[in-house]
Amino acid sequence: MITSIRASALTNYPDCPRRAAAGLFRVEIEEEGFSLRRTPQGGGATVGTAVHAAAALMLTEKAASGVLSPLSAATDAGIDSLRRQLEEAGDGMAWDAPGRGGGTADPAAAETQIVRMIRVYREQIAPGVNPMLVEERLEAEFAPGVVLTGQADLVAREHGTVRDLKTGVNMPYSAPQVGAYSLLTRTCRSVETTAAQIDFIPRVSPKKEQPPAQSVRVPLVSAETAAVAVLSHIVRDLTVFRKGDSAGRILPGDPWAFVSNPKSVLCNPKYCAAFGTEFCREHAGSEGGDE
Numbered sequence: 001m002i003t004s005i006r007a008s009a010l011t012n013y014p015d016c017p018r019r020a021a022a023g024l025f026r027v028e029i030e031e032e033g034f035s036l037r038r039t040p041q042g043g044g045a046t047v048g049t050a051v052h053a054a055a056a057l058m059l060t061e062k063a064a065s066g067v068l069s070p071l072s073a074a075t076d077a078g079i080d081s082l083r084r085q086l087e088e089a090g091d092g093m094a095w096d097a098p099g100r101g102g103g104t105a106d107p108a109a110a111e112t113q114i115v116r117m118i119r120v121y122r123e124q125i126a127p128g129v130n131p132m133l134v135e136e137r138l139e140a141e142f143a144p145g146v147v148l149t150g151q152a153d154l155v156a157r158e159h160g161t162v163r164d165l166k167t168g169v170n171m172p173y174s175a176p177q178v179g180a181y182s183l184l185t186r187t188c189r190s191v192e193t194t195a196a197q198i199d200f201i202p203r204v205s206p207k208k209e210q211p212p213a214q215s216v217r218v219p220l221v222s223a224e225t226a227a228v229a230v231l232s233h234i235v236r237d238l239t240v241f242r243k244g245d246s247a248g249r250i251l252p253g254d255p256w257a258f259v260s261n262p263k264s265v266l267c268n269p270k271y272c273a274a275f276g277t278e279f280c281r282e283h284a285g286s287e288g289g290d291e
């Protein structure tokens with residue numbers, strides 16, 4: 001049996017390994033007799049996916065011809081992505097409450113945000129990029145029977161820079177994910193990656209002015225070390241879930257193979273497929289009480 005671990009899952013794993021396991025190993029956990037929930041699709045994530053679709057279109061064109069595709073074509077790709085996602089999610093969308101979060105309160109707000117965030121990417125980020133690889137799916141064996149998979153947004157010719165596009169309310173920490181992309185690119189494509197960077201486009205309420213993009217460097221050696229450290233933890237935890245650990249008093253199939261963190265800000269039904277299931281009851285005891 002081959003187990004795949006997505007690079008995009010690495011950053012959040014330490015925040016609550018059990019929540020991450022419910023996403024990574026759903027089939028295996030359900031085969032142990034646990035039922036997991038389906039989490040709704042967030043409006044913010046929907047906007048992010050649409051902006052990524054537009055960025056990929058622009059950069060793929062630039063890699064092929066040296067010229068970015070027109071803003072209108074990129075915007076069409078973003079709106080098409082939004083429509084497809086809304087159709088697939090049906091009633092399973094979780095929009096921001098009015099005046100809260102990033103202001104993605106409904107499809108109209110999402111569309112407004114997508115259009116202006118694509119414009120920011122095209123005007124402020126894309127002109128300075130010389131793409132080598134765009135959204136190329138890569139995978140490599142990390143341990144016997146365990147494969148790391150990932151799709152880096154972009155590897156630029158400039159210094160073999162791994163660049164990850166992020167959208168959201170705040171710029172997220174994502175060193176392990178970016179480090180994994182770098183390792184995959186070097187292993188699978190023999191590209192000597194020497195730098196990493198996050199390109200961040202803030203998502204704010206349509207009533208507010210769109211802020212500019214920000215680009216920040218990520219220390220590459222440290223990011224790659226973080227990726228390997230988190231991956232090693234995941235493989236150890238999964239092995240304990242499968243075989244148990246008598247020294248740790250954990251039987252095979254015990255949810256405690258994956259430590260839980262009910263203090264995580266993402267410990268709620270919107271983000272966690274284990275919330276309120278037999279796979280995790282820890283959140284029930286996390287309310288109230290001073291330290």
Ligand code: SF4
Pocket residue numbers: 016018019260261262263264266267268272273274275276280281282283
């Ligand atoms: S319910 Fe909370 S503690 Fe349990 S897995 Fe989900 S996020 Fe972690």
